[in-house]
Amino acid sequence: MPDATILPFSDDGSRARRSLSSVPMPEATPAPDPADYVEPDFEALSQGQPTGSGALAQVNDVVADWLDFLRRRVTGDYVVDDFGFDAELTDRVLLGAMRPVYDSWFRVEARGLENVPAEGGALIVANHSGTIAFDALMTQLALHDHHPAHRNLRMLGADLVFQTPFLGEFARKAGHTLACNPDAERLLADGELVGVWPEGFKGIGKPFRERYKLQRFGRGGFVGTALRTRTPIIPVSIVGAEETYPNLGNIKPLARLFNLPYFPVTPIFPWLGPLGLIPLPSKWIIEFGEPIHTDEYAPGSADDPMLVFNLSDQVRESIQQNLYRILTERDSVWK
Amino acid sequence: MSRVVLVTGVSRHLGSRMARILSYDPQISRVIGVDVVPPREDIGGVEFIRADIRNPVISKVLSSTGADTVVHMGVISTPVQAGGRAAMKEINVMGTMQLLAACQRAESVRHLVVKSTASIYGSGPKDPAMFTEDTQPRSLPQSGWAKDSVEVESYVRAFARRRPDVGVTTLRFANFLGPKADTPMSAYFALPIVPTVLGHDARLQFIHEDDGLEVIRLATVDGHVGTLNVAGDGVLMLSQAIRLAGKASIAVPGPMVGLVGGWVRQSGISDFSAEQIRFLTYGRVLDTTRLHERLGFTPRFTTAEAFADFVQHRGLHYAISAERVESIERGLARALGTATKVEAQIASTLRVADHA
Numbered sequence: 001m002p003d004a005t006i007l008p009f010s011d012d013g014s015r016a017r018r019s020l021s022s023v024p025m026p027e028a029t030p031a032p033d034p035a036d037y038v039e040p041d042f043e044a045l046s047q048g049q050p051t052g053s054g055a056l057a058q059v060n061d062v063v064a065d066w067l068d069f070l071r072r073r074v075t076g077d078y079v080v081d082d083f084g085f086d087a088e089l090t091d092r093v094l095l096g097a098m099r100p101v102y103d104s105w106f107r108v109e110a111r112g113l114e115n116v117p118a119e120g121g122a123l124i125v126a127n128h129s130g131t132i133a134f135d136a137l138m139t140q141l142a143l144h145d146h147h148p149a150h151r152n153l154r155m156l157g158a159d160l161v162f163q164t165p166f167l168g169e170f171a172r173k174a175g176h177t178l179a180c181n182p183d184a185e186r187l188l189a190d191g192e193l194v195g196v197w198p199e200g201f202k203g204i205g206k207p208f209r210e211r212y213k214l215q216r217f218g219r220g221g222f223v224g225t226a227l228r229t230r231t232p233i234i235p236v237s238i239v240g241a242e243e244t245y246p247n248l249g250n251i252k253p254l255a256r257l258f259n260l261p262y263f264p265v266t267p268i269f270p271w272l273g274p275l276g277l278i279p280l281p282s283k284w285i286i287e288f289g290e291p292i293h294t295d296e297y298a299p300g301s302a303d304d305p306m307l308v309f310n311l312s313d314q315v316r317e318s319i320q321q322n323l324y325r326i327l328t329e330r331d332s333v334w335k
Numbered sequence: 336m337s338r339v340v341l342v343t344g345v346s347r348h349l350g351s352r353m354a355r356i357l358s359y360d361p362q363i364s365r366v367i368g369v370d371v372v373p374p375r376e377d378i379g380g381v382e383f384i385r386a387d388i389r390n391p392v393i394s395k396v397l398s399s400t401g402a403d404t405v406v407h408m409g410v411i412s413t414p415v416q417a418g419g420r421a422a423m424k425e426i427n428v429m430g431t432m433q434l435l436a437a438c439q440r441a442e443s444v445r446h447l448v449v450k451s452t453a454s455i456y457g458s459g460p461k462d463p464a465m466f467t468e469d470t471q472p473r474s475l476p477q478s479g480w481a482k483d484s485v486e487v488e489s490y491v492r493a494f495a496r497r498r499p500d501v502g503v504t505t506l507r508f509a510n511f512l513g514p515k516a517d518t519p520m521s522a523y524f525a526l527p528i529v530p531t532v533l534g535h536d537a538r539l540q541f542i543h544e545d546d547g548l549e550v551i552r553l554a555t556v557d558g559h560v561g562t563l564n565v566a567g568d569g570v571l572m573l574s575q576a577i578r579l580a581g582k583a584s585i586a587v588p589g590p591m592v593g594l595v596g597g598w599v600r601q602s603g604i605s606d607f608s609a610e611q612i613r614f615l616t617y618g619r620v621l622d623t624t625r626l627h628e629r630l631g632f633t634p635r636f637t638t639a640e641a642f643a644d645f646v647q648h649r650g651l652h653y654a655i656s657a658e659r660v661e662s663i664e665r666g667l668a669r670a671l672g673t674a675t676k677v678e679a680q681i682a683s684t685l686r687v688a689d690h691a
C-alpha cells in the first residue's frame with residue numbers, strides 16, 4: 001500500500017478526536033480504571049491510540065470512530081451549547097462535506113491566519129459575494145482546519161436564515177446566530193470568534209459587473225459591538241467567490257414569489273436546472289488582515305456615532321484595498 | 336418572625352408539594368392552601384381552604400388568616416387540566432385579577448411570589464439566542480397559556496405599582512419536567528409518536544420539579560424581590576431529546592403542522608396550541624445569570640439531567656433503546672472487523688452513564 005492512501009485517513013482521525021476533546025462535556029470520559037478492563041488493549045484504545053500498525057488498523061480506527069459517532073448520534077449522547085452549536089456534527093458532517101470543495105474545487109489559499117488570535121474574542125469582518133454564501137463556509141473551514149488553534153467561527157446571520165426551514169436548523173447547529181447586539185456581545189464576551197458580513201444581501205446578491213466593489217456597510221453595528229466588548233476587528237478580504245456564480249441578472253418577480261432577497265441568473269442558472277447550481281471552480285484567496293484594536297478607545301466610545309462611522313470606514317477601506325491588491329497579484333481567475 | 340403563607344393552586348401536584356415543603360420551614364408558622372377542589376395528594380400540615388380565587392371569597396380568606404406572603408401557583412398550563420380553554424382562561428386571568436385585588440386590600444400582605452413562565456417571551460426567528468429578564472420579546476404569544484401568562488404578569492406589574500410596600504417576585508420558569516409534574520412538555524413526550532416540525536430543531540431547556548420548587552421556596556423564605564429566569568443549565572435540541580427518550584418521531588411539513596396540532600388537541604392527550612408549535616419550531620433559551628448571582632442558586636439538575644430523570648421515572652415507551660443500538664453497532668463492527676475498538680468505546684460510554 002502506498003503511503004499516500006494512509007495519510008488522509010490518519011489526518012481525518014486525529015481531527016475527529018481533537019474536536020471531541022474540545023466539546024465542553026461536563027461528564028468527560030474519566031480516565032479508565034485499569035482494574036475494570038481485562039484486556040490490556042482496551043485502555044490504550046479508549047484513549048484513542050491506534051492498536052495495530054499498517055493501513056488496515058488505520059482504516060479500522062476510522063470505521064470504529066464513525067460507528068461510535070453514529071451510535072452517540074442515534075442515542076442522543078452529545079452536547080450542544082446555548083446557541084445550539086453542535087461542534088462534533090459541524091466538524092464531521094457540515095465541514096466534512098465542505099472539505100473537498102475547499103481543497104480540490106476552490107483550492108482555497110488562506111493567508112494571514114496569524115492575525116487571528118489563538119484565544120479570546122475577535123470580530124472577523126469580510127466582504128460578501130457569490131450569490132450563495134460559500135464564502136462564509138470557506139472562511140469557517142479555513143479557521144477551523146488551518147488556524148493553529150482550530151477556531152470555530154460563529155457567524156451572525158439575517159433573520160431570513162433562521163426562519164427558513166433546514167437552513168435555519170443547519171445554521172444554528174453550525175454555531176451561527178441571529179445578527180443582533182445581545183448575541184454578538186454574548187459570543188465575544190465568551191471569547192468566541194464572531195464573523196460578520198456587513199454588506200449582507202446587498203453584497204452577496206450584487207451583479208457581476210460590480211464584483212469586488214464593497215457595498216454599503218449596513219449601519220456599522222459591528223463596530224459598536226467590538227467597542228463595547230473591547231475586541232479586535234480583523235478585516236478579511238475574499239477573492240474568488242465573485243466568480244463562482246457570475247450574477248448577470250435578477251428576476252424580481254420570481255424572487256418575490258419564492259420570498260427570496262434576489263433570484264439570480266448566471267451563465268448556467270437556471271438554464272441547466274440543478275446542474276446550474278454547481279459553482280464555477282475559481283481559485284480562492286482568503287486573506288486575514290492586520291487586526292484593528294478597539295481597546296485603546298475609552299469605555300463608552302461606542303456611543304460616539306462619529307467614531308463608529310470612522311472605524312467602520314477604516315475597516316471597509318482596509319478590506320477594499322486588500323481586495324484590489326490581491327486582484328492585481330492574481331494571474332488568472334481559475335488557477 | 337413567624338410567618339403565614341398562603342399558596343394558591345394546591346390541588347395540583349406542584350402546588351401541593353410546594354405547600355408541604357413550606358409547612359416544614361421553621362420560619363413559617365402556618366401554611367394555608369387554597370384551591371377550588373381538594374388536593375389529591377397528602378398535604379401534611381397545610382390547612383386547606385376550599386375557595387375559588389375567581390370570586391371575592393379569597394379576600395375574606397386573606398383577612399381572616401392574616402397571611403403576610405402569597406405564593407400564586409394557580410395559573411394552569413393546559414386546557415386538559417381545567418376542562419376546556421374557556422375555563423382555563425377564566426382561572427388564569429380572572430383568578431389572578433381577583434387574587435391581586437384581594438392582596439391590594441389586605442394590609443397584612445408583605446410579599447407576593449408569582450410562578451410565571453418563560454413562554455411569555457414567545458419564540459421566533461427574530462429573537463436573540465438567549466432571553467434575559469430585560470429582553471423585549473419580538474413575537475408576543477397570541478394564544479393559550481403563554482398569552483394568559485403575559486396578562487397575568489401585566490396585572491402583577493400593575494399591582495406592584497399600586498402597592499409599592501409589597502415585595503413582588505416573578506419567577507419565569509422553563510418547562511417543568513420531573514417524575515410527577517404534568518406539563519405540556521411531559522404530555523408531548525408521552526405521545527406514542529412525537530410530531531416535530533420539518534426543517535426546524537428547537538433548542539429546549541427544562542427545570543426539574545425539585546429545583547423549581549426549591550427556587551419558589553427560596554424566593555418565599557428569603558424574600559428576594561424582582562423578576563428571575565429559572566432553567567436548568569445547558570440546552571437540549573428537540574431531536575436530541577427525542578433520541579435520548581428513544582422515541583419515534585415524525586417530521587411534519589410546516590403548512591400541515593396546524594392540522595396535526597389540531598388532531599392532537601382534539602384527542603385530548605396533549606395541549607398543542609399555536610404557541611406550543613412555535614416553541615417546538617424555534618425553541619427558547621433563558622439566560623439564568625440572575626438566578627445564579629442574585630438568588631445564589633444553581634439547579635441541581637441540568638436540562639439534560641432533568642430530562643433523563645423524567646424519562647426514567649415515566650417509563651416512556653422506548654421504540655429505539657440504547658441497547659438495541661449498541662447491538663446493531665456490535666454486529667456492524669464484527670462484519671467490518673473492528674470489534675475490539677468498538678467494544679472499548681461502548682464500555683467507556685457505559686462508564687460515563689454510571690458516573691452520571
